[in-house]
Amino acid sequence: MRCSPLVVCCLVALAIPSTILARTATLAEVLADDATLHDATFVDAQHGWAVGDRGVVLVTDDGGTHWYPQRSGVECPLLSVSFVDQQRGWIVGGRSTPINHRTEGVMLRTIDGGTSWQRVIAPTQPRLTYVKFFDAARGVAAGYGSSFYPSGLFASTDGGKSWQPLAPGQPSTWLACDFLGPGAGLLAGPHGTRAVLIDRELRTSPAAAIDNRTPRDIAMTSTSEGWMVGDDGLLLKTTDSGATWQPPTGQPLPLDQHTSRAWHWNSVAATGQHVWIAGGPGSVVAHSTDGGTTWTLTPTGTRTPLHRLVFADAQRGWAVGELGTILVTDDGGRTWQRQRGGGRAAMLALAATPEQLPLEIATRYAAGEGYRTAVLPLFATLPAAVDSLDQHRTAQALAHCGTNYTGSLWSDHTPPIGFHDSPEQLMAELNRQTDGMAREQLLAALVLAIRTWQPELLLVPHERQPNQNAASAVIEQLAIEAQQLAADPTYGVQLATVGLPAWQVKRTVGLLPAGERGSIRLSTDDFVASLGGSPAAWSSPARGLLFSEHTVPPPLDELELISQLTGLPTNTRDLFAGLQLASGSEARRPLVASNPSDLDRLRKLTQKRGQLVRLLDYAEGSPMWSAQVVNLTGGLDAQTGGELLFQLAEGYRATARHAMAADTLYLLARRYPDHPLTEQALVWLVRYYASGEVAHVAGRQQAHASRTRPLANVQYQDEAPAAEQPQAELPQHSDGTTATLTVDQRLERATLLGGYMEKARPALYAEPELRFPLATASRKLGFNNTAERYFAVLSKSGVEQGWVSAGHVENWLAKPDELPPQKPLVTCKATKDVPHLDGLLDEPFWQSAEVARVAHPNQRNDPTAVEVKLARDEKFLYLAISAPRLRDEKYEPNDSRRTRDADLSQFDRVKLRIDMDRDYATAYELTVDCRGWTNDACWGDASWNPRWFVAHHLADTAWTAEVAIAWSDLTEPAPALLDTWCLGITRKTSHGHTTSWTGTAGDSPESFGLLLFR
Secondary structure, three states: OOOOHHHHHHHHHHHOOHHHHHHHOOHHHHHHHOOOEEEEEEOOOOOEEEEEHHHOEEEEOOOOOOOEEEOOOOOOOEEEEEEOOOOOEEEEEEEEOOOOOOEEEEEEEEOOOOOOOEEOOOOOOOOEEEEEEOOOOOEEEEEEOOOOOOOOEEEEOOOOOOOEEOOOOOOOEOOEEEEEEOOEEEEEOHHHOEEEEEOOEEEEEOHHHOOOOOEEEEEEOOOOOEEEEEOOOEEEEEOOOOOOOEOOOOOOOOOOHHHHHHOEEEEEEEEOOEEEEEEEOOOEEEEEOOOOOOOEEEEOOOOOOEEEEEEOOOOOEEEEEHHHOEEEEOOOOOOOEEEEOOOOOOEEEEEOOHHHOOHHHHHHHHHHOOEOEEEEEOOOOOOOOHHHHOHHHHHHHHHHOOOEEOOOOOOOOOOOHHHOOOHHHHHHHHHHHOOOOHHHHHHHHHHHHHHHHOOOEEEEEOOOOHHHOHHHHHHHHHHHHHHHHHOOOOOOHHHHHOOOOOOOOOEEEEEOOOOOOOOEEEEOOOOEOOOOEOHHHHOHHHHHHHOOOOOOOOOEEEEEEEEEOOOOOOOOOOOOOOOOOOOOOOOEOOOOOOOHHHHHHHHHHHHHHHHHHHHHHHHOOOHHHHHHHHHHOOOOOHHHHHHHHHHHHHHHHHOOOHHHHHHHHHHHHHHOOOOOOHHHHHHHHHHHHHOHHHHHHHHHHHHHHHHHOOOOOOOOOOOOOOOOOOOOOOOOOOOOOHHHOOHHHHHHHHHHHHHHHHHHOHHHHOOHHHHHHHHHHHHHOOOHHHHHHHHHHHHOOOOOHHHHHHHHHHHHHHOOOOOOOOOOEEEEEEOOOOOOOOOOOOOHHHHHOOOEEEEOOOOOOOOOOEEEEEEEOOOEEEEEEEEEOOOOOOOOOOOOOOOOOOOOOOOOEEEEEEEOOOOOOOOEEEEEEOOOOEEEEEOOEOOOOOOEEEEEEEOOOEEEEEEEEEHHHOOOOOOOOOOEEEEEEEEEOOOOOEEEOOOOOOOOHHHOEEEEEO
C-alpha cells in the first residue's frame, strides 16, 4: 500500500523519541511549538487545519487527536485559513516592515491538502486578516487598507491565483469579517467602523454613532442576522443586515460589570439559534441555545486567551489560541478537552505603552531561557495616531522576542499621554471617559490578567519620581494593588467560578528609567548561547516594528526588587532565582541545545557588535567613521552589518551630515539588499535626492564648505564581499560622492533608484509616497510626459484620497482650464511696501491679503481660529499670524533670552510647512510660539538656520507675529508669477491638541493646501 505524504510525515515523527526531539530542537522549532494560533477550519469532523504566528500550519485527519506541522514556506503571522474540501485551501496573513511600518500581505494556496503550499505572487498586497472561499473558484479576502488598495477588500474568481480589489474608497482596516457569498458580507474595523458589502458595493456606517470598542470577529447566520464580538466585553447582534448593531435582548452574560468590561471576546461561532463566544481569558466559553436570550458559561480547563472558535456541525467544535492551545468539544460546547498546547506564563511584563516594554529583558528570558512571558501595555501607543491601531504589528514584534501579546488594558481613545503632567491628571482624563470608574476598570483588568496567566514574576515600570512618567506611575501603582487582590480569594468571588481562582505572584520587580541605578543590572549586550547573540541584537527587529525611528537600547537594564515571598533570595542578578521552574514545565519551554564548536565565534562577534553599537552611539555621527565604514562590518552577519550601517547613517543625519548619511545608506542598499532596514534606506534616499528644499540647502552648504574645507564622505567601492543580490542589482555610482553633486545629478540618482525599485521592490515602488517624489524629479528633469502620465493615472485610481487629490492638483496646474482641486488655496501677492516688523499687522497690504484660517473642523465660526496671511517682494517672503488666546494656556511676554531652535512644546504655537516642489515628502518648517520664540528645520534637519526675522505682540485677547524670511534661504530665484507651492499650517497647544488649515494634521498630502503666487 502506498502511504500519503501526510502519513509518511507522521510515521517519521512518531519513530523519533520525544527526548531526542526536545534535545535537538532548534530555537525556531521550540518557539513555533507554542506559537499563538489565530484561526482554524474544518471541512468535516475529521479533517482540519490551524494557522498562527511564525508561519505555523497544523493539520489533522483524525478530528484533532493528532496534529502535525506542515511547511508553509513563510515565517510571518498567518491569520486566517479556508478550505472548501480536503485538498483545496487558502491561507492569508502578513507582516509589517521596520521603521516605516508598511504592511505586506501573504497569500498561500494548496491543491493537495497542504502537503505543499504555494505563495501567490502579489507584491503590492497589504496585510490580510481574513479569507473565505465559497467554492473552488470564488473567494474573498480582507485586511489592512493601503494607499494603493485603500478598501482593504479583495475578490478572486480563479481559485486564488489572482485577486482584484473590491469597493475602492477611503482607507479602511478590517479586523472582523464574515461573508455568505462573494457579494454579501459584514465587516468591522477600528474606531467603530462598520460596513456592509452588497453586490460588491461597500456601504460604511458613520463611525461616530457606533460603539468604539475594537471588534475581533463576526459570524453571519443569514443575510439579515449576524453577531459581532470584541474587546472590553463587546457583544452585539444585527437583525437588519448590519444597518444597526445592538446588544442581544434577554439576560446579559452571567458576569459582573467590571469583569464583563475587562473580558475580551475574540471569536464568535453561530449555527441557527446556537451561539458560542470565547476570548481572553479562555477559561470559559459562553453558549446560547436560543439566539442570545440566555447564556451559560462552560469551563474549558485552560485560562490563556482563545482566538478562534470553529464548528464542523452543531456538536463538534474546536477552539485555538495562545501557547498553541487547541480544545475540542463533542457535545455542542457543554464540555471541552485539550488536544494540544496550553500552559501559563512565568513572567507578566507591564508597561505604559508597547514602545516602553522591556524588549531586551523579555528576549533574554522568553526566547533565550524559555520562560514563557506575557506582555500587557496600558495604552496601545504613546502618541495617539491611526498607526496605533495596528496591534498586529505590536504582536509581530513581541512574538519575535518569544513573548505573548493580547492587546492593551485601555482601548478607549486617550489624548497623548505624554502631555499629562501627573498620575492624577491622567486618571482624571480616564475617569472622564468612564464616569469615574477608570480605577475600578483597570484593577479588574489587571487582576484578570494575573489570574489568566498565573505568573511567578511581575515586571512593572518603577518610577522613583511619579511625575516623571504619569502613565508608568499609574500602572505601577495599580499593578501592585492588583497583585494583592489577585491573591485574595474574597476578591471577585465570581472569578473562581469561571476558572480563574486566586493566584499569588511570588516576586515583583521594577524596571527603572534609563539613567537611574538599580540593585539588579542586566547588560543588554550579554552573550546568550541559545540566541547565538545578545538580547539587544536579537530584539533589534522588534524595535524597528515598535518605533518609527532607529533606536539603540540602553547598555544596561536597571531593576529594583519591589516585593517577594519570604524565603526567596534577594541578592541576585537572576530575576527567576529560587522560583524553581524546570525546563519543559508548563511555564517554561524546553531548553535549546547549542553547538559548542560555534559558541566561541558567536561570542566574539556578539562582543564586537555590542562595542560598535555603543561606540557609534557615543560618537554621534563623527566623520572619523567614514574611512572605516567597510571595516566596521567585516566578519559580521548581514543582519548586524546592515544595522550598524543604518545606525551610522542615523548618526550622520542627527549631526546634519546628510551627504555622508546618503552615501552610507547607499552602501547599505548595495551590500545588504535584503536587509529589513534597506527599504527604509531606499525611501529616504529617493526623498533626499528628489527634494528641492534639501538640494537648495545642500548647495548653500557645499558653497560654504568649499570656502573652508572639503567634506569627508563614504566611498562606494566595496572592500568586502557583497551579499547575494536580488534579481535587480543597484549599481555603483560613477558621478562622485553626494557632497559634490549638482541638482540634476541628484535628480538623476533619484530616478536611478526608482528604476531599481521598480524591478527589485515592486510593492514599495507602487506606493504613492515613493512614486510622487519620483514623478516630481522627472518633471524637474524635463520629462513632463512621464510625470503627467503618472499624475493622470493617480488622480483616477482607487488609492487613498489624499494622493488622488494631489494628482488632481498636478493635472489642474498643467491644464488650469479644468476644475480646481478640492484643496484649500491661499494667494501670496506682491507688495511694494516693506512692512515695519512690529507684530501689529497694521500695514495696508495686510488688510487686503487673503486669509488662511486654522480652525476646528466643522466649526464655521470658531472663535479660536488662527489667521495666517502672506505677502512678498523681491527679497523676502512675509507672514502675518494672528492667534486668539486659549484657555488653560500660559502666555508670557517675549524677553531677550530668545534662542534659535528653542523647545516650543510647552507653549501655544503655529507651524508652517513649505513644500516648494510639491513632492509631499520634504518641506521647510517654520514655527513661532506665543512668545515670539522660533524653531526652524528643513525636513527635520535643525541645522538649517535661515535668516528670518520675527516680531510678536501679545494683547489681551490674541497674540500676533510678523515674519520676514529671505528668498535666498528658501529658493533661488524667487518664485515667478503663478508658481504654486504646497503649504501646511497647524496650531498646536501645550496639551497636544492640534488644529490644521486643511482639517488634517500630520505629514500626509491632505495636510497641505496650496500657496499661489500672484
